[in-house]
Amino acid sequence: MKKHNFYAGPSILSQYTIDNTIAAIKDFDNMGLSLLEISHRSKQFVNVFNEACALVKELLEVPEGYSVLWLGGGASMQFAMVPFNLLNKKAAYIDTGTWASNAIKEAKLFGEVDVIASSRDKNFSYFPKDFTVPTDADYLHFTSNNTIYGTELRKDPDSPIPLVGDMSSDIFTRKIDVSKYDLIYAGAQKNLGPSGVTLVIVKNDALGKVERTIPTMLNYMTHIKKDGMYNTPPVLPIYASLQTLRHYKEQGGVEKFQALDEEKAAVLYDAIDNSRMFVGTAAEDSRSIMNVCFVMAPDYAELEQAFIDFATARGIVGIKGHRSVGGFRASLYNALPLDSVKALVETIKEFEKKN
Numbered sequence: 001m002k003k004h005n006f007y008a009g010p011s012i013l014s015q016y017t018i019d020n021t022i023a024a025i026k027d028f029d030n031m032g033l034s035l036l037e038i039s040h041r042s043k044q045f046v047n048v049f050n051e052a053c054a055l056v057k058e059l060l061e062v063p064e065g066y067s068v069l070w071l072g073g074g075a076s077m078q079f080a081m082v083p084f085n086l087l088n089k090k091a092a093y094i095d096t097g098t099w100a101s102n103a104i105k106e107a108k109l110f111g112e113v114d115v116i117a118s119s120r121d122k123n124f125s126y127f128p129k130d131f132t133v134p135t136d137a138d139y140l141h142f143t144s145n146n147t148i149y150g151t152e153l154r155k156d157p158d159s160p161i162p163l164v165g166d167m168s169s170d171i172f173t174r175k176i177d178v179s180k181y182d183l184i185y186a187g188a189q190k191n192l193g194p195s196g197v198t199l200v201i202v203k204n205d206a207l208g209k210v211e212r213t214i215p216t217m218l219n220y221m222t223h224i225k226k227d228g229m230y231n232t233p234p235v236l237p238i239y240a241s242l243q244t245l246r247h248y249k250e251q252g253g254v255e256k257f258q259a260l261d262e263e264k265a266a267v268l269y270d271a272i273d274n275s276r277m278f279v280g281t282a283a284e285d286s287r288s289i290m291n292v293c294f295v296m297a298p299d300y301a302e303l304e305q306a307f308i309d310f311a312t313a314r315g316i317v318g319i320k321g322h323r324s325v326g327g328f329r330a331s332l333y334n335a336l337p338l339d340s341v342k343a344l345v346e347t348i349k350e351f352e353k354k355n
């Protein structure tokens with residue numbers, strides 16, 4: 001039985017992505033060779049690479065003057081690469097949870113960090129709305145979707161200085177105005193492909209302004225100058241990501257997924273809000289459409305494991321909440337069908353009836 005996959009990451013991918021990647025592992029582009037055993041400089045793979053970059057630009061309407069890179073090291077590597085390359089004296093950060101805090105920790109290694117807003121006071125259950133962005137900072141960094149706490153800012157913040165966005169868990173789920181950003185990064189394993197590659201979109205003019213020496217591999221310019229192929233890129237994750245991008249385009253692009261994702265989230269939040277046993281943990285105006293976090297109401301706290309077991313028996317996997325929040329988390333990434341959300345809603349209703 002195909003499972004209803006609510007894992008937070010690595011997470012569900014489209015069947016199109018899985019099938020085409022399997023086919024290429026067996027025989028890539030009729031070369032009589034596996035994707036796993038060919039040169040990254042073969043014309044067949046260079047075509048894959050170029051198409052993946054072009055589709056990112058098309059789907060996100062990236063303006064001229066930006067480069068698309070596919071880097072190793074995960075989104076966590078970007079926590080350091082961003083300030084290494086962009087922070088001269090001072091940067092502003094919004095602290096909305098574990099990932100943002102990790103980014104802040106790394107930035108402090110490179111200069112002054114002004115944490116202009118934080119939701120730590122309420123266990124990161126909301127996205128701070130009131131903050132003043134210092135005009136003398138080099139950039140404002142924010143995490144658009146907080147995968148662990150289920151909060152999201154579904155717009156580009158107003159800022160007098162360039163933005164840097166960690167969009168690991170909500171890229172390709174809404175239109176963004178890329179021109180407001182110096183840099184956007186996203187680990188692939190939430191909404192794009194398998195783990196092992198991180199998508200980076202960087203404004204060329206934002207680079208080369210810091211005075212420090214940057215190690216070759218950690219310098220964005222190294223990769224830009226060599227068309228993303230300074231060293232061996234993660235061939236397999238890039239191939240799989242290209243399949244997802246093709247699928248996104250075929251299905252009608254970001255706007256189509258935005259509508260679908262909003263519908264899926266509405267269906268699930270509605271079920272939670274109308275249940276007596278379950279409560280959502282995120283403030284209503286900050287609710288993520290990607291990661292829906294909820295817990296048992298206090299009177300039913302002892303039923304938590306029973307609900308997980310009940311859901312597992314119905315083919316629902318990956319709904320256990322992150323250990324820092326507890327309870328449940330259902331991740332509704334682009335590849336998750338509405339039917340899986342309906343199956344979870346049915347499970348919630350049946351569980352309530354039985355208990």
Ligand SMILES: *Cc1c(COP(=O)(O)O)cnc(C)c1O
Pocket residue numbers: 009073074075076077099143145146147166167168169187188190
């Ligand atoms: C998962 C995640 C990360 C960490 O990604 P890695 O690729 O494991 O380093 C960073 N930021 C956000 C928002 C995430 O969801």
